[in-house]
Amino acid sequence: MKKFKNIFLGLSLVFAAILFAAFTLPQDKKVGGPWEIPAKYKTMKNTFKDDASLMKVGKMLYTKHCKSCHGGKGEGNGPKAKSMKTAIRSLKMAEVQAQSDGVLYYQSFIGRDEMPNYEKKITDDEDRWAIINYLRTLK
Amino acid sequence: MRNKIFTLSCLLVFAFGSVLAQETETETKKVDKPVRSPFESGYLIDNQTTVIQPVKTLEFVIQHKFGTVENGHSDLWGLYASGANIRLGLNYVVAKNVQIGLGVTKERMTTDFNAKWTILEQTRNNTVPVALALYGNIAIDGRDKDQFHDDFKSSNRLSSFFQAIVGRKFSDEISLQTGLSFAHYNLIDEGNYHDKVGVHLNGRFKVSPQGSVIFNLDVPLDLGYLDTEAEDYDNPKPNFSFGYEISTSTHAFQIYMGNSSGLIQQDIMVNNHSKIDLDNYMIGFTITRLWNF
Numbered sequence: 001m002k003k004f005k006n007i008f009l010g011l012s013l014v015f016a017a018i019l020f021a022a023f024t025l026p027q028d029k030k031v032g033g034p035w036e037i038p039a040k041y042k043t044m045k046n047t048f049k050d051d052a053s054l055m056k057v058g059k060m061l062y063t064k065h066c067k068s069c070h071g072g073k074g075e076g077n078g079p080k081a082k083s084m085k086t087a088i089r090s091l092k093m094a095e096v097q098a099q100s101d102g103v104l105y106y107q108s109f110i111g112r113d114e115m116p117n118y119e120k121k122i123t124d125d126e127d128r129w130a131i132i133n134y135l136r137t138l139k
Numbered sequence: 140m141r142n143k144i145f146t147l148s149c150l151l152v153f154a155f156g157s158v159l160a161q162e163t164e165t166e167t168k169k170v171d172k173p174v175r176s177p178f179e180s181g182y183l184i185d186n187q188t189t190v191i192q193p194v195k196t197l198e199f200v201i202q203h204k205f206g207t208v209e210n211g212h213s214d215l216w217g218l219y220a221s222g223a224n225i226r227l228g229l230n231y232v233v234a235k236n237v238q239i240g241l242g243v244t245k246e247r248m249t250t251d252f253n254a255k256w257t258i259l260e261q262t263r264n265n266t267v268p269v270a271l272a273l274y275g276n277i278a279i280d281g282r283d284k285d286q287f288h289d290d291f292k293s294s295n296r297l298s299s300f301f302q303a304i305v306g307r308k309f310s311d312e313i314s315l316q317t318g319l320s321f322a323h324y325n326l327i328d329e330g331n332y333h334d335k336v337g338v339h340l341n342g343r344f345k346v347s348p349q350g351s352v353i354f355n356l357d358v359p360l361d362l363g364y365l366d367t368e369a370e371d372y373d374n375p376k377p378n379f380s381f382g383y384e385i386s387t388s389t390h391a392f393q394i395y396m397g398n399s400s401g402l403i404q405q406d407i408m409v410n411n412h413s414k415i416d417l418d419n420y421m422i423g424f425t426i427t428r429l430w431n432f
Contacts, residue, residue: 056311057175063348065388120431121388123193124172 029087032113037106044102048129058134061127065118066108074138086114091138104132173260177270177308178316180391180427181230181238181255183341184355184380185402188316189270189306191238191257195231195432200242202226202402204423207413217421226402236260244402248281251403261307268307275301278403287326295326300405302339315342322359322405330372335359337408343384353393354381359408376414378407380423393425 048054063072069084071077074091081088089096099107109118109128122128178188182200192198206220214220228242228251236257243250253276261270280296287295299322306316318339327333341355361374382395398419401407413419 060311060348064386068387120193120195121429126172127175 041102041106046101054130058130171262171264171266179386189272198230200228201426209418251278270306272304298324312345322408351384
């Protein structure tokens with residue numbers, strides 16, 4: 001009987017320690033630091049900027065490739081976002097939208113760290129700009 | 140007669156598709172580029188599509204069919220039943236629109252080597268109205284030689300399948316394919332044909348950006364003259380499958396029901412004697428995962 005009492009006491013302590021740690025350990029993830037964007041991309045022109053016909057394509061490609069992390073509305077709350085070490089910025093944020101198309105292109109398709117490179121998955125430049133155009137609608 | 144009508148119907152579908160030109164893809168200004176994603180994967184249920192991934196893509200595929208659903212909840216509609224079949228495969232895109240692959244299948248302990256070449260891709264402005272692909276495989280029955288007859292030769296293990304596939308993306312939602320195939324077994328079970336010519340029809344209807352209703356029909360044709368000694372044999376039964384596909388950036392998940400337990404196509408075309416009847420249906424799935432190098 002004493003043996004069971006000790007096991008119960010031990011488990012209670014473990015449970016209490018986990019509960020305590022849950023409230024004291026930092027839970028907030030940090031967003032990534034500033035991006036180093038090569039000059040080529042800073043001045044890169046969006047050759048499909050005014051192509052309204054690409055909106056449906058952009059939405060379709062965003063849903064297929066980006067939604068699982070960035071969320072359906074670009075708020076950084078997709079189902080895979082929780083498993084990331086880095087917090088995902090909302091694409092609606094003014095500081096994200098203030099960036100040039102070329103910078104967004106670099107961040108979206110060249111990537112870094114947990115943001116994967118998409119050059120080999122989305123091979124057509126027209127498709128890439130279609131996604132950038134769609135990101136602009138998420139304001 | 141019915142088979143002729145079926146073949147003619149398939150041809151008419153594609154002919155009308157070309158004439159009506161229901162393409163809704165974005166038109167490009169200069170080059171007539173290939174249409175975007177006529178299918179989400181190189182696989183459609185247990186068949187091939189005209190889609191080949193970009194060069195240097197490795198594709199891992201898991202195909203599984205459970206037992207038949209005939210016993211209902213007593214074996215959880217075939218999930219607990221014996222007779223399940225599984226295939227694991229790897230495909231690699233060695234050049235633009237050229238893919239090679241290999242796979243292992245539980246049924247007959249089969250190892251298959253395959254290749255696919257998409258000769259034509261449908262273009263957005265209909266310069267090329269359809270996609271055309273050739274697919275072929277050679278498979279080796281890996282069972283112990285005691286499983287064969289007394290006069291066993293190594294070549295008894297071999298079977299093959301060759302298929303020409305013609306496909307068209309009619310709209311962002313609807314894509315259809317038809318195909319003509321030839322399946323061959325060097326050694327077959329009593330009552331089966333060595334050779335079988337077949338026609339195929341399959342397609343998808345996209346119901347959301349990531350979800351599609353999919354179907355596949357394989358019809359082994361009853362052309363007696365190809366195997367005159369087999370006049371009294373029962374022609375293999377058609378395989379009709381239907382299901383749902385969910386696709387992401389690197390995966391395609393297809394869950395379906397079909398009436399053939401085969402996973403390599405010569406098995407489906409030559410050995411399927413389960414007719415299209417709900418009791419003969421089994422639940423299956425196909426999952427593909429892509430890596431780019």
